[in-house]
Amino acid sequence: xxxxxxxxxxxxxxMGQEVILRCVPISNHLYFYWYRQILxxxxxxxxxxxxxxxxxxxEIFDDQFSVERPDGSNFTLxxxxxxxxxxxxxxxxxSATGQGLGYGYTFGSGTRLTVV
Amino acid sequence: KNEVEQSPQNLTxxxxxxxxxxxxxxxxxxxxxxxxxxxxxxxVSLFMLSSGKKKHGRLxxxxxxxxxxxxxxxxxxxxxxxxxxxCAVPRGNQFYFGTxxxxxxxx
Numbered sequence: 001x002x003x004x005x006x007x008x009x010x011x012x013x014x015m016g017q018e019v020i021l022r023c024v025p026i027s028n029h030l031y032f033y034w035y036r037q038i039l040x041x042x043x044x045x046x047x048x049x050x051x052x053x054x055x056x057x058x059e060i061f062d063d064q065f066s067v068e069r070p071d072g073s074n075f076t077l078x079x080x081x082x083x084x085x086x087x088x089x090x091x092x093x094x095s096a097t098g099q100g101l102g103y104g105y106t107f108g109s110g111t112r113l114t115v116v
Numbered sequence: 117k118n119e120v121e122q123s124p125q126n127l128t129x130x131x132x133x134x135x136x137x138x139x140x141x142x143x144x145x146x147x148x149x150x151x152x153x154x155x156x157x158x159x160v161s162l163f164m165l166s167s168g169k170k171k172h173g174r175l176x177x178x179x180x181x182x183x184x185x186x187x188x189x190x191x192x193x194x195x196x197x198x199x200x201x202x203c204a205v206p207r208g209n210q211f212y213f214g215t216x217x218x219x220x221x222x223x
Contacts, residue, residue, distance in 0.1 A: 044213070
């Protein structure tokens, strides 16, 4: 079964450093998403991406965050200057449609980011 | 304001018990997801349903769109069912997630 692959599975970084979280969505999917889950809290939407541009973003997704699809397969989330409160599990997801109906909506296994 | 509410937050059951997890939502939707989050953190989609009932193995999900309520049932629960179960509703290009129900099944 097709999978969304995220790397690394766990990343530790110093406060103030830049991090890039990587995702390889399912190959024929067109819509890409990042979510995060702070420990003990619910999953929160960060951003959706379609046709090489952001289609929707939450208030969490401020100027410190950016997303990119640098080639035909990778989808990245960059945090420019990490803060302690950025420590969370970050999930990538992709879907065949953008209607949120979830057909083929698939999550990656997550990257646990720890900022120290 | 929580668009999606789940209950209970925590649930402990003996192996073999029938389990029900409830989800209520306040927004108009056409479909709802039930997700399972493993202890390691990964998320797996269990069901997407827009009406009635769906069954997959020992898992059954029901939804009442008019009442804005869905339930996830696990029959003959097993310790490997221990996980966090999350209800999620789509809105546009994103999901609103419930806070999750942490299920522990004791042998």
